[in-house]
Amino acid sequence: xxxxxxxxxxxxxxxxxxxxxxxxxxxxxxxxxxxxxxxxxxxxxxxxxxxxxxxxxxxxxxxxxxxxxxxxxxxxxxxxxxxxxxxxxxxxxxxxxxxxxxxxxxxxxxxxxxxxxxxxxxxxxxxxxxxxxxxxxxxxxxxxxxxxxxxxxxxxxxxxxxxxxxxxxxxxxxxxxxxxxxxxxxxxxxxxxxxxxxxxxxxxxxxxxxxxxxxxxxxxxxxxxxxxxxxxxxxxxxxxxxxxxxxxxxxxxxxxxxxxxxxxxxxxxxxxxxxxxxxxxxxxxxxxxxxxxxxxxxxxxxxxxxxxxxxxxxxxxxxxxxxxxxxxxxxxxxxxxxxxxxxxxxxxxxxxxxx
Numbered sequence: 001x002x003x004x005x006x007x008x009x010x011x012x013x014x015x016x017x018x019x020x021x022x023x024x025x026x027x028x029x030x031x032x033x034x035x036x037x038x039x040x041x042x043x044x045x046x047x048x049x050x051x052x053x054x055x056x057x058x059x060x061x062x063x064x065x066x067x068x069x070x071x072x073x074x075x076x077x078x079x080x081x082x083x084x085x086x087x088x089x090x091x092x093x094x095x096x097x098x099x100x101x102x103x104x105x106x107x108x109x110x111x112x113x114x115x116x117x118x119x120x121x122x123x124x125x126x127x128x129x130x131x132x133x134x135x136x137x138x139x140x141x142x143x144x145x146x147x148x149x150x151x152x153x154x155x156x157x158x159x160x161x162x163x164x165x166x167x168x169x170x171x172x173x174x175x176x177x178x179x180x181x182x183x184x185x186x187x188x189x190x191x192x193x194x195x196x197x198x199x200x201x202x203x204x205x206x207x208x209x210x211x212x213x214x215x216x217x218x219x220x221x222x223x224x225x226x227x228x229x230x231x232x233x234x235x236x237x238x239x240x241x242x243x244x245x246x247x248x249x250x251x252x253x254x255x256x257x258x259x260x261x262x263x264x265x266x267x268x269x270x271x272x273x274x275x276x277x278x279x280x281x282x283x284x285x286x287x288x289x290x291x292x293x294x295x296x297x298x299x300x301x302x303x304x305x306x307x308x309x310x311x312x313x314x315x316x317x318x319x320x321x322x323x324x325x326x327x328x329x330x331x332x333x334x335x336x337x338x339x340x341x342x343x344x345x346x347x348x349x350x351x352x353x354x355x
Contacts, residue, residue: 057176057189061087072119167192247274
């Protein structure tokens, strides 16, 4: 079986050796030495000023909304994972959908201004498959209307845009360290911001509101990463170059052998991370045909992102024709570190013959 993704697992003895440090101290959670070390190593690796390790990739979005004190409407994209929209609703705000760019698949920056109302408090946009949003234009819009900007950068580990880490854009950026992601801690995530004042606020929100052991600075939840998760991250991080090189090779094979399918258009000045390989079929019927053939051949791709989030039952179902169209015919092909050349060519042959 060739699944859409496969978790990279470092040598077990290396993970165990790191984990033993937590065992020896008996310190398993509450921001022990491994979490602190992981944060410092990630700051260096990603070249970012601040990072806060979180126990999963959804809580960073919810905490960001809380810390920025957002109310009313949040302009967002319909083409993302469900967590982007559900976090807005969970925090008592209203998602206002703006359709996407037909090539970059990120929120269409030219349509944002028309969606702004007196109730708008922020823009929450997704860098789709690691492809950056039009951050300059979004920043200008936010400044003009005094809005906050959050980027869901779940797919963006290691991505740089215009020479800077993608996590440096916006008031807050978030990332997922889920086991299916490029870099992972089994389950986990992170929050990034350039603001020291804001990172302090995000910190107490993720730690019950604690300001010291007996003082509470404000409302908070428990979103702390454990030492068990951090140990996995510390074991995976040294292999990032190897992982990236392997995934790049898979992407090049797909490009060279699937020339008849639409693919993601990357923004200029993007240093990409080979996080996903989405392809676009002519229509949903063609997608179903190829998906069925792939499944018959033991290949399990994924309709990602599907459905278009404006069609979720707890939204206002505003029409977003581009997102709905793309969501109906996009398919992510298998992409992971040890996917073999023979397996990639098998996938390409099934698709080409099916087409």
